[in-house]
């Protein structure tokens with residue numbers, strides 16, 4: 001890519017709800033931001049658009065969220081020539097004032113000097129390893145949704161959904177409605193947790209609060225929904241054949257299926273923030289490290305802002321507000337005119353959504369016991385097929401008590417996914433082995449490239 | 462041969478043909494390579510370390526568990542690559 005952008009570019013990374021509103025706010029103030037997204041179209045995860053040639057109406061894709069999807073898409077499309085939009089473009093490194101990109105289609109590299117960065121990189125499913133989770137047919141809940149939304153496919157012909165996640169009942173409902181056979185929905189949280197958290201969840205106003213409605217709908221349509229379960233393993237040879245789980249009474253159950261979607265909430269895609277030098281803090285409620293961001297979206301690194309699920313997982317409605325708020329903070333810091341009253345209104349709305357965040361933690365608790373019980377022969381690192389036992393052995397032999405040391409020795413977290421998938425499980429294994437609280441074993445540091453990129457021909461082999 | 466994915470909608474797109482392990486297979490325009498393979502097979506690759514069958518995991522370009530080998534030796538990430546006429550992939554099954 002020849003970089004025609006000026007030296008003082010303001011770069012928004014991510015074109016989901018957060019990035020869209022950030023870009024829109026900058027444009028309103030007369031700034032022409034560069035907007036980079038690795039996806040071919042804007043919309044992000046929740047409002048992901050289907051490929052050209054697909055014809056399902058927007059209501060089929062986004063259900064109750066269709067009006068919001070339409071609004072976010074229209075807002076982005078309306079920016080057209082007032083932004084420098086670079087779809088299909090991955091930001092793989094940020095260093096010394098340069099954003100390094102690669103074009104997904106052509107492998108063409110680019111580097112772009114920036115004056116300020118707005119990180120709106122979203123989130124992915126958080127997963128806990130279990131025996132059989134690498135088998136064909138086992139997907140994340142978000143992945144299961146993408147198959148349907150983006151491809152019109154179900155992940156299998158007899159699907160089980162499991163875990164503890166705002167996506168659990170939503171995706172099960174979307175599948176059943178689209179005509180898929182949903183064998184069961186197996187929630188690892190007690191049902192009472194959701195009922196108790198409902199007043200906080202409603203504040204988010206989004207799909208997540210509709211969970212209880214989806215349970216009702218699924219039951220009315222004959223789908224078995226259980227809660228308070230423990231996931232034990234996926235069984236099968238060439239692919240998953242059954243999910244084995246323990247019911248709340250302690251009995252072992254086996255549900256035959258040819259596909260499983262599972263997950264335990266979401267975790268921020270914060271690798272780019274890491275490369276920018278943003279410090280991280282441990283968030284007890286979310287049980288994970290998150291980038292340090294103030295209420296307005298400022299990070300401690302000058303000129304770097306973060307918003308949306310990539311900063312704190314608070315869902316799509318909050319992502320829109322936070323994107324706008326971060327852009328206002330950026331304008332203020334650059335001494336440009338900005339709407340102070342609007343900023344205050346956004347601060348108030350976002351503060352309310354922190355209660356929603358707590359509601360999510362209560363309604364969709366992380367399965368601490370499952371994570372602590374990861375057996376020695378369970379693969380933790382999917383990339384290099386490294387088991388929990390191998391990681392534990394390294395820790396015992398070398399006294400490694402910290403995530404990055406365990407990574408250096410065992411290679412857990414060193415594979416192609418950069419620890420995105422295994423990070424959660426690996427941290428739990430290390431903490432349990434050392435008898436340390438999870439926040440004390442550290443976190444896998446992000447490294448460039450944040451995703452695999454082909455070797456640079458200019459640098460030779 | 463059993464498939465992993467099931468089509469629920471959008472079936473009237475233009476057909477695209479590819480080969481999987483040398484055998485002709487049909488897909489639809491707008492399919493990702495992952496969809497194209499998994500509507501015909503249950504795996505896209507064998508893991509390099511334990512040879513276990515894999516079929517992707519996240520579908521959003523994050524887990525890197527869907528890299529597939531083309532007959533030309535090139536590898537592509539199947540969930541973020543659209544299928545194209547004449548593509549030829551190997552899933553790591555010895556024929």
Ligand SMILES: Cc1cc2nc3c(=O)[nH]c(=O)nc-3n(C[C@H](O)[C@@H](O)[C@H](O)COP(=O)(O)OP(=O)(O)OC[C@H]3O[C@@H](n4cnc5c(N)ncnc54)[C@H](O)[C@@H]3O)c2cc1C
Nearest residue numbers: 014016017018038044045046091121122142308309315316
């Ligand atoms: C698979 C999935 C499905 C979801 N479905 C729903 C749903 O149906 N309902 C709901 O309420 N919530 C859903 N969520 C939660 C979701 O995160 C929303 O809360 C919302 O999409 C967050 O908006 P955002 O703008 O913060 O991030 P996102 O919408 O995730 O957008 C982030 C964007 O940044 C881009 N990006 C990230 N890193 C880079 C990089 N290094 N270089 C270039 N581009 C990059 C991504 O391609 C993406 O388009 C889902 C989450 C996931 C992971």
Ligand code: FES
Nearest residue numbers: 517518520525540
């Ligand atoms: S399935 Fe995860 S990267 Fe393709």
